[in-house]
Amino acid sequence: xxxxxxxxxxxxxxxxxxxxxxxxxxxxxxxxxxxxxxxxxxxxxxxxxxxxxxxxxxxxxxxxxxxxxxxxxxxxxxxxxxxxxxxxxxxxxxxxxxxxxxxxxxxxxxxxxxxxxxxxxxxxxxxxxxxxxxxxxxxxxxxxxxxxxxxxxxxxxxxxxxxxxxxxxxxxxxxxxxxxxxxxxxxxxxxxxxxxxxxxxxxxxxxxxxxxxxxxxxxxxxxxxxxxxxxxxxxxxxxxxxxxxxxxxxxxxxxxxxxxxxxxxxxxxxxxxxxxxxxxxxxxxxxxxxxxxxxxxxxxxxxxxxxxxx
Amino acid sequence: xxxxxxxxxxxxxxxxxxxxxxxxxxxxxxxxxxxxxxxxxxxxxxxxxxxxxxxxxxxxxxxxxxxxxxxxxxxxxxxxxxxxxxxxxxxxxxxxxxxxxxxxxxxxxxxxxxxxxxxxxxxxxxxxxxxxxxxxxxxxxxxxxxxxxxxxxxxxxxxxxxxxxxxxxxxxxxxxxxxxxxxxxxxxxxxxxxxxxxxxxxxxxxxxxxxxxxxxxxxxxxxxxxxxxxxxxxxxxxxxxxxxxxxxxxxxxxxxxxxxxxxxxxxxxxxxxxxxxxxxxxxxxxxxxxxxxxxxxxxxxxxxxxxxxxxxxxxxxxxxxxxxxxxxxxxxxxxxxxxxxxxxx
Numbered sequence: 264x265x266x267x268x269x270x271x272x273x274x275x276x277x278x279x280x281x282x283x284x285x286x287x288x289x290x291x292x293x294x295x296x297x298x299x300x301x302x303x304x305x306x307x308x309x310x311x312x313x314x315x316x317x318x319x320x321x322x323x324x325x326x327x328x329x330x331x332x333x334x335x336x337x338x339x340x341x342x343x344x345x346x347x348x349x350x351x352x353x354x355x356x357x358x359x360x361x362x363x364x365x366x367x368x369x370x371x372x373x374x375x376x377x378x379x380x381x382x383x384x385x386x387x388x389x390x391x392x393x394x395x396x397x398x399x400x401x402x403x404x405x406x407x408x409x410x411x412x413x414x415x416x417x418x419x420x421x422x423x424x425x426x427x428x429x430x431x432x433x434x435x436x437x438x439x440x441x442x443x444x445x446x447x448x449x450x451x452x453x454x455x456x457x458x459x460x461x462x463x464x465x466x467x468x469x470x471x472x473x474x475x476x477x478x479x480x481x482x483x484x485x486x487x488x489x490x491x492x493x494x495x496x497x498x499x500x501x502x503x504x505x506x507x508x509x510x511x512x513x514x515x516x517x518x519x520x521x522x523x524x525x526x527x528x529x530x531x532x533x534x535x536x537x538x539x540x541x542x543x544x545x546x547x548x549x550x551x552x553x554x555x556x557x558x559x560x561x562x563x564x565x566x567x568x569x570x571x572x573x
Numbered sequence: 574x575x576x577x578x579x580x581x582x583x584x585x586x587x588x589x590x591x592x593x594x595x596x597x598x599x600x601x602x603x604x605x606x607x608x609x610x611x612x613x614x615x616x617x618x619x620x621x622x623x624x625x626x627x628x629x630x631x632x633x634x635x636x637x638x639x640x641x642x643x644x645x646x647x648x649x650x651x652x653x654x655x656x657x658x659x660x661x662x663x664x665x666x667x668x669x670x671x672x673x674x675x676x677x678x679x680x681x682x683x684x685x686x687x688x689x690x691x692x693x694x695x696x697x698x699x700x701x702x703x704x705x706x707x708x709x710x711x712x713x714x715x716x717x718x719x720x721x722x723x724x725x726x727x728x729x730x731x732x733x734x735x736x737x738x739x740x741x742x743x744x745x746x747x748x749x750x751x752x753x754x755x756x757x758x759x760x761x762x763x764x765x766x767x768x769x770x771x772x773x774x775x776x777x778x779x780x781x782x783x784x785x786x787x788x789x790x791x792x793x794x795x796x797x798x799x800x801x802x803x804x805x806x807x808x809x810x811x812x813x814x815x816x817x818x819x820x821x822x823x824x825x826x827x828x829x830x831x832x833x834x835x836x837x838x839x840x841x842x843x844x845x846x847x848x849x850x851x852x853x854x855x856x857x858x859x860x861x862x863x864x865x866x867x868x869x870x871x872x873x874x875x876x877x878x879x880x881x882x883x884x885x886x887x888x889x890x891x892x893x894x895x896x897x898x899x900x901x902x903x904x905x906x907x908x909x910x911x912x913x914x915x916x917x918x
Contacts, residue, residue, distance in 0.1 A: 315903045316637065317638050317641045318641050337764065337768060337908060338764075348914065351918060352918060410792075413792065413794055414794065415792070435794065436779050514782070518779055518780030518782070519739050520779075520781060521917060522918060532638050533638050535740075535741035535909075
């Protein structure tokens with residue numbers, strides 16, 4: 264990889280050509296220790312035999328993946344059927360994360376656009392304001408959210424006092440509360456990349472489009488959006504991926520009545536089940552899914568860039 | 574360069590030396606959240622000069638998991654519940670306290686001196702004991718609450734307003750009492766019925782949560798909460814109009830214990846801490862704070878008089894038996910794990 268990058272840069276003078284390998288070493292070591300090693304460990308653990316009450320026995324086993332994909336009944340001795348339990352849990356997580364991403368996009372895009380179109384010395388102030396709530400710990404923000412949404416909380420009190428509703432809305436312990444929680448947890452990850460993209464956007468292009476009789480909608484759709492698409496993509500991925508693995512919002516706001524991927528995995532390590540290989544297998548399946556989504560979107564992106572260049 | 578290396582080694586040696594010196598006066602405690610008053614830890618430091626570092630956990634199982642994942646050798650003592658003491662002993666995670674190493678061992682109340690989860694108190698001393706059942710808001714429901722039907726087959730007023738502990742052991746044990754079956758049943762019909770009963774009951778539950786079991790009762794988010802007796806008392810003191818039930822089918826009894834962990838880095842200090850907690854005055858301070866019961870003789874004089882009167886501490890005449898959570902074997906446990914996953918899928 265390093266050699267490829269070096270030969271790619273041969274057209275320009277390469278100041279650090281001699282020392283490149285050494286200079287990159289810290290980055291490679293960090294990646295190996297912090298990214299590769301844990302993933303490989305997880306991969307190995309997922310193929311080991313579980314030890315009762317947590318831990319692993321160093322014997323090869325496919326039991327963890329078997330448990331994920333095959334249903335052998337309550338007592339484990341029926342002929343195998345397709346196991347829907349975990350697929351349902353994964354589907355629920357994807358759906359919740361997708362809804363949170365969409366909500367973030369709908370709110371985050373206009374916000375980012377608003378900030379990017381303020382005067383140059385006001386923009387940092389707005390960005391600063393967006394980040395302030397995120398100085399507070401995620402757990403505390405999630406609990407506060409629960410207090411706001413409660414049946415006897417301020418939101419319901421307010422809606423009832425202005426006469427919009429007669430009895431409190433039950434929001435806490437529903438899927439909607441989970442989506443709201445995820446949305447609120449990760450909103451800045453949507454706003455900031457889009458803001459960065461819109462800020463770089465040359466507004467003269469919009470003016471040019473308007474001069475050529477494009478409507479505002481057409482300008483947005485055919486000029487602005489294609490130009491800032493990488494920012495939107497980055498925002499969506501930054502919200503979607505952590506939402507999928509999140510367990511704080513589902514546990515606190517959703518009432519923990521249904522497992523999400525994050526809480527299912529947590530239960531395998533911290534709960535009664537103590538099934539480490541299964542937790543590792545579920546993590547590997549999650550990782551694979553996220554990788555596929557990322558690779559797919561990267562390819563789409565590359566295709567779009569190519570089309571744009573031609 | 575050579576000079577630099579030398580001074581580097583010297584600095585390293587100095588750092589290690591300093592660490593060792595500090596280790597002589599240290600105790601690393603792995604404890605439940607909100608379960609020991611800070612003043613008591615300060616008092617221990619004052620009396621012995623030993624500084625206390627405390628990490629906390631929120632369930633027996635998560636404590637076991639982090640000890641298994643490398644916590645052994647880091648912590649000196651932890652505070653597992655009854656069944657978890659047996660599990661940890663079986664896993665070889667506990668150190669044995671030799672005769673005479675604890676000078677206050679004689680203070681342990683006779684009924685807790687030889688429990689079946691740690692015969693002869695080889696590795697543990699009592700911390701607190703109490704019960705787990707549930708509390709019901711008297712604003713929401715006026716009928717009879719001394720039955721497990723409140724949790725598993727609730728009356729219309731309480732449906733959809735129930736918080737369960739997010740803990741497999743406590744939910745399963747309570748369900749076994751409700752159905753009158755053994756906690757580690759191997760009877761297939763009983764297990765199928767248990768699975769079906771829980772699926773049905775879940776429709777009436779609002780949430781699973783242990784950390785905020787008290788708060789949801791105080792805030793009124795839940796009208797029924799599966800809860801420990803001391804937490805129910807605190808909820809009542811914080812203004813919730815709740816009554817703690819002792820169902821006729823029975824309730825869960827538990828005892829938390831301070832255990833000496835294997836490879837404790839500060840073994841002597843751990844023993845000093847255990848002796849400290851066996852002094853009636855000190856353990857009474859925990860009881861006054863946590864509002865459970867001490868397992869040490871002679872605490873009576875130091876207890877807040879109001880504690881003895883608490884309704885949460887006094888089972889009524891028709892209360893069922895208090896039972897400890899049982900430890901199932903691996904094969905049986907696998908079925909219970911499956912039922913729990915079914916319940917939360």
